[in-house]
Amino acid sequence: MMEQSLLHEVFPVKSGMVRKGQSVEATEKYFASNAQPPDFDGTVKRQIEMLTKMKAFAGAISKKADGMSCFTLR
Numbered sequence: 001m002m003e004q005s006l007l008h009e010v011f012p013v014k015s016g017m018v019r020k021g022q023s024v025e026a027t028e029k030y031f032a033s034n035a036q037p038p039d040f041d042g043t044v045k046r047q048i049e050m051l052t053k054m055k056a057f058a059g060a061i062s063k064k065a066d067g068m069s070c071f072t073l074r
Contacts, residue, residue: 024054 010030017026028051036044045053 024051024058027051027054 014026014030017023017029031047031051033047035047037050039045039050039053
């Protein structure tokens, strides 16, 4: 029962971070130390590998977005 209670406390905070564009930070903060997430090709990654990949991906998006506008005003 304690695990379910903890989930109800953590999930809204983590979801809020993701909604604010802090998905990498949320993953760093709430990543289970024993988790072994699979990559898109099925390769199992360690926490540090997954976070490094997420940071690179988020950085590339941010860099690309710096020179663009998502909306065109008419």
